[in-house]
Amino acid sequence: MKELITYIAKALVDKPEEVSVQEVEGEKTTVLELKVAPEDLGKVIGKQGRTARAMRTILSATATKLRKRAVLEILE
């Protein structure tokens, strides 16, 4: 799941070298913390949060398939 978010985020932004994803494993839920360059924040969030929502939906679908729960946090 970390690779998935890393790939998508890097492909979306202008500064892929500043993309980092931390996977924080909880008992039931995995939290993925995404960090990007400040000027790329808009690219991963999108208009009205559409891009962020799309990433979350794709992440949930993946988690469902792996019988897990995962949430995406975009850090500012």
Add this chain to the structure above:
Amino acid sequence: MDDWVEGEGKTEDDAVEDAMKRLGAVSRDNIKVEFIGEEKKFFGFGEKKVKVRAALNELPVNRGVKKVIEATEVLQRILSGMKIDARVEGDEKDDIVHLKILSNLGGILIGRRGETLDSLEHIVDRIVNRKFEDRVNILVDTEDYRERRREKLSRLAKKLARQVRLTGKSAEISSMNARDRKIIHMALQDDSSVETMSEGEGFERKVVISPINRREKTDFGRRNKF
């Protein structure tokens, strides 16, 4: 990506012609030109020198193929990131890139009301259209979901229109995205007994199907429109 050359001449046309020679272009339509500037020689006889830069246009065919290849690759990589065993078939028609996912996990890929499919489409669109100057529309589908959804919603629209016609009361369909709303509007556009309108904002936006009161009908229908 493009190889630019500079051209010079007394007029802009001369400069463009010079650039064309350097590029080996046979027609003005095959190149794109940017004006750089002109130099005036004050001590000459009012002579000036115009400079332009030019590059060959990419052939439209190549551009389409390149987009299909990139879009297919992007979607394929996302799917493998999702640990989904799938193959993507890409095709381009009328500036729309169609991506078809072949897998045995349609349910997961489609999601609730096509939510996952729409998300994949949006992400591929953002990535592919970030790199290219001219936008291309991306359509992601699996197991003919798009067509099945269109048929299902069209049937629903017609059923509701019948109900609206009979009762004279409006009906609404909520929780739909822009694509679904469009299907409803299109399904009823030739129906002169009802009209459709989208109301509300953002995720709350819904389609309302209302009766059009015609004189011969208002005789027995309730006149609640007035």
